[in-house]
Amino acid sequence: xxxxxxxxxxxxxxxxxxxxGSIAAAAKPARAEPKGYDASKHYYGMGIQIxxxxxxxxxxxxxxxxxxxxxxxxxxxxxxxxxxxxxxxAVEVQRVDPGSNGSHETISSENAVRTFFVPKLCNQCDNxxxxxxxxxxxxxxxxxxxxLVDADRCIGCRYCIQACxxxxxxxxxxxxxxxxxxxxxxxxTKGLLPACVEVCPTQARIFGDINSNASPLxxxxxxxxxxxxxxxxxxxxxxxxxxLDGEVR
Amino acid sequence: xxPFFPKxxxxxxxxxxxxxxxxxxxSFARWMLPASLKNRNEQRQATITxxxxxxxxxxxxxxxxxxxxxxxxxxxxxxxxxxxxETCHGATKGHAEDPDVKPAxxxxxxxxxxxxxxxxxxxTGFPQINxxxxxxxxQCVTCHKxxxxxxxxxxxxxxxxxxxxxxxxxxxxxxxxxxxxxxxVDVQHKVTPREVPAKIPSDRSFCxxxxxxxxxxxxxxxxxxxxxxEKYLCxxxxxxxxxxxxxxxxxxxx
Numbered sequence: 001x002x003x004x005x006x007x008x009x010x011x012x013x014x015x016x017x018x019x020x021g022s023i024a025a026a027a028k029p030a031r032a033e034p035k036g037y038d039a040s041k042h043y044y045g046m047g048i049q050i051x052x053x054x055x056x057x058x059x060x061x062x063x064x065x066x067x068x069x070x071x072x073x074x075x076x077x078x079x080x081x082x083x084x085x086x087x088x089x090a091v092e093v094q095r096v097d098p099g100s101n102g103s104h105e106t107i108s109s110e111n112a113v114r115t116f117f118v119p120k121l122c123n124q125c126d127n128x129x130x131x132x133x134x135x136x137x138x139x140x141x142x143x144x145x146x147x148l149v150d151a152d153r154c155i156g157c158r159y160c161i162q163a164c165x166x167x168x169x170x171x172x173x174x175x176x177x178x179x180x181x182x183x184x185x186x187x188x189t190k191g192l193l194p195a196c197v198e199v200c201p202t203q204a205r206i207f208g209d210i211n212s213n214a215s216p217l218x219x220x221x222x223x224x225x226x227x228x229x230x231x232x233x234x235x236x237x238x239x240x241x242x243x244l245d246g247e248v249r
Numbered sequence: 250x251x252p253f254f255p256k257x258x259x260x261x262x263x264x265x266x267x268x269x270x271x272x273x274x275x276s277f278a279r280w281m282l283p284a285s286l287k288n289r290n291e292q293r294q295a296t297i298t299x300x301x302x303x304x305x306x307x308x309x310x311x312x313x314x315x316x317x318x319x320x321x322x323x324x325x326x327x328x329x330x331x332x333x334x335e336t337c338h339g340a341t342k343g344h345a346e347d348p349d350v351k352p353a354x355x356x357x358x359x360x361x362x363x364x365x366x367x368x369x370x371x372x373t374g375f376p377q378i379n380x381x382x383x384x385x386x387x388q389c390v391t392c393h394k395x396x397x398x399x400x401x402x403x404x405x406x407x408x409x410x411x412x413x414x415x416x417x418x419x420x421x422x423x424x425x426x427x428x429x430x431x432x433x434v435d436v437q438h439k440v441t442p443r444e445v446p447a448k449i450p451s452d453r454s455f456c457x458x459x460x461x462x463x464x465x466x467x468x469x470x471x472x473x474x475x476x477x478x479e480k481y482l483c484x485x486x487x488x489x490x491x492x493x494x495x496x497x498x499x500x501x502x503x
Binding site: 034039051052053054055056057058062065066067082083084112115116117137140142148149150151152153182185186187189190192193195198199200201202203 | 289292293295296297299300301302303304305306307309310331332333335336339340363364368369370371372375
């Protein structure tokens with residue numbers, strides 16, 4: 001009797017799952033990109049001019065607004081670090097809290113030699129360590145060079161967060177999945193600039209197509225001496241910095 | 250217990266059930282699971298679709314220029330020419346789609362000091378102020394037009410000799426008053442300044458025109474002249490070129 005009931009129940013469940021599955025299959029989305037956009041024709045990168053960053057944090061705010069990132073200080077897709085290099089070679093790094101006016105009082109050391117801001121974000125590596133480690137294949141590189149996370153497939157194991165040498169990923173507490181900068185993929189595929197680039201008041205951030213000769217990025221790459229973060233890791237970042245101090249990690 | 254399919258041998262039924270289970274599982278995996286769960290390319294396409302379908306919040310400055318040509322012309326000629334409208338006005342996609350939705354405009358000092366507060370980490374040459382010393386009780390927009398910000402101007406003929414006073418006054422609440430508001434200056438003062446000095450007000454009633462509690466002047470600090478320091482002349486305590494220096498200490502306006 002018990003076994004019969006078990007088998008009956010099992011069969012009912014299977015049938016139900018089948019129906020649900022076919023519904024899900026019917027709701028399958030049509031082809032991906034907006035009309036007239038061909039991902040294979042683009043390859044995106046970003047340039048950051050350290051000499052121009054004023055650390056105002058408008059980029060951080062705009063990113064949170066645009067991408068529905070939780071507004072608290074612990075979650076962010078892009079952020080700004082303040083470097084203070086002292087006489088004895090000690091390096092102090094603080095993350096700048098956007099909109100915290102009075103930040104001018106935060107330099108404690110009297111013998112600071114150099115101090116500057118460094119905006120950071122996902123480097124959209126050409127050889128991304130986060131993609132290698134994902135156990136379920138939820139994160140991948142698109143044809144136009146952007147590393148995306150499939151929030152439906154991500155199991156929230158945090159492996160990629162550990163693997164990223166730049167600390168660019170975080171676990172979104174709303175979805176419990178890994179989240180990161182997408183270069184504002186929904187904007188760039190429509191021909192708009194990423195939100196952080198759009199609002200930067202000093203053009204410290206420059207966005208464009210690496211392959212194009214006419215993008216502002218091409219000019220940035222021609223006119224500056226460039227460097228990337230942690231080049232020894234062979235991650236081949238597509239976010240390049242000009243005027244980068246040797247102490248920046 | 251009633252037998253299950255009485256005509257069939259029990260072993261046969263068991264094999265049949267196992268077979269049916271196997272068929273269902275295989276067909277479920279094969280035909281009923283959405284392709285995005287099995288095929289890597291389908292899965293990626295689905296992710297890209299989801300990403301590109303996300304809502305845009307920042308309309309981009311081109312959207313602003315379409316309607317606000319005049320403001321854009323002013324802005325393009327000034328120091329803020331490279332700023333996107335949304336840097337100060339915030340995300341305006343809603344406004345671009347429906348002009349009745351008004352974008353936020355922050356007129357507080359905080360909105361300006363966000364970028365222009367003195368900070369040693371900021372690049373050299375970027376315009377920065379000390380908010381305590383720089384006219385602490387006035388909003389920035391009183392003197393600096395955000396679409397074309399320029400420092401207010403002291404008349405050059407006065408500044409040529411009285412540069413220190415001009416610099417002091419430039420960051421004080423009296424910045425918008427021309428020198429001639431308080432000083433009557435004879436033309437001869439420019440030729441022989443020591444023989445024909447500029448005149449200063451002679452009594453309290455001059456300051457009272459703007460600062461007494463009966464005055465109708467807007468945006469000025471008011472006191473009751475009948476009870477406030479009646480034995481003294483105003484400028485014995487308040488330096489007219491930087492009046493807040495003594496009166497308010499380090500109090501600043503947000």
